[in-house]
Amino acid sequence: MTDTATRTFLVSASVLLLTLAPATAVAQPAVRAIVQPASARKAAPQFALKDSTGKTINLTEYRGKVLLLDFWATWCTGCKMEIPWFSEFEKAYGARGFAVVGVSMDESGWSVVKPFLAANHLPYPILLGDGPTAQRFEIQSLPDTFLIDRQGKLAAAYRAGLVDKNDVEANIKALLSER
Numbered sequence: 001m002t003d004t005a006t007r008t009f010l011v012s013a014s015v016l017l018l019t020l021a022p023a024t025a026v027a028q029p030a031v032r033a034i035v036q037p038a039s040a041r042k043a044a045p046q047f048a049l050k051d052s053t054g055k056t057i058n059l060t061e062y063r064g065k066v067l068l069l070d071f072w073a074t075w076c077t078g079c080k081m082e083i084p085w086f087s088e089f090e091k092a093y094g095a096r097g098f099a100v101v102g103v104s105m106d107e108s109g110w111s112v113v114k115p116f117l118a119a120n121h122l123p124y125p126i127l128l129g130d131g132p133t134a135q136r137f138e139i140q141s142l143p144d145t146f147l148i149d150r151q152g153k154l155a156a157a158y159r160a161g162l163v164d165k166n167d168v169e170a171n172i173k174a175l176l177s178e179r
Helices: 003-027 077-096 110-120 131-136 165-177
Strands: 048-050 056-058 066-072 098-104 126-128 144-148 154-158
Touching (some): 048 126
């Protein structure tokens, strides 16, 4: 192959890969999770993170509610697909003692998160994550989503992938039925 033919091939292959990358992320099987029995659940790691107004939010503020804690980023395709689902859950189950909190792991911080929030008007709080919080929750890739029960214990973990929407909703309903 000549240098020109090689370059043309590489450019074509790169364009094809970039075109298919979002479809590949979507085509991966959705992540499901099993709600752990109450006796086997461990306390969720604590955090104190700031929201877009500078207010510090603590996990303990959600004690008594079932909490969906979503670790995400503005550059994460799967994360952005889940946000409308989590917004639906917040609206549908909020009056029953359910809440959603998003934790952005964007390295550029509020400079990229605030414009995203302005364009998307989420019905739940977004906090800016940090390294220690990511370590406590063992975040290695995004999205990572956790369901935390009314006692502040980890009930289910959806790791490193797009959640199965129906599975999350079924687990939310199961946790809301616990007393």
